[in-house]
Amino acid sequence: MHGSEHKDGMHSTPEEDPRPKLWRRFLGSIAIFGVMVGLMIGRLTTPDPLELQTIEVLPAGVAVWFNREPQLHGEMIEGTVALLFNAQGAAQRGTFKLNGRDVxxxxxxxxxxxxxxxxxxxxxxxxxxxxxxxxxxxxxxxLREE
Structure with missing residues (x-):
């Protein structure tokens, strides 16, 4: 062969491959698949958010129900009992009797x-x-009165 011209369908330079290049598409699909699997595993291992479920009135106080243990900070400020929870929930209110007086x-x-x-x-x-x-x-x- 003396040149790159065609002679009886034979030449010295290879023809371009008519098939598409699939390597980039393959790597992209593997990356997307990996991200999706990672998101699913993360969702399965994430705990449920901490929620206030219900408040139950007792004869001498209240019982507060959560789906798991919350962090709690409580204080008694000028005759008021205040408890702060790191939880989610709806605003609520109510009353009950303690020694014949409303709380x-x-x-x-x-x-x-x-x-x-x-x-x-x-x-x-x-x-x-x-x-x-x-x-x-x-x-x-x-609760008790002072």
Missing amino acids: RWRVQKSDKGLLLTLLATRPLRGDWHGAAQNGRWRLEVS
């Missing part, structure tokens, strides 16, 4: 979670303790 409770959203406030006409003192029950977390708040 009002209110749950409101704050920038750090939910704030439970217990207020009565007389100054209140409170104790709280929590425990796991039936796969949920129960926080019992016991």
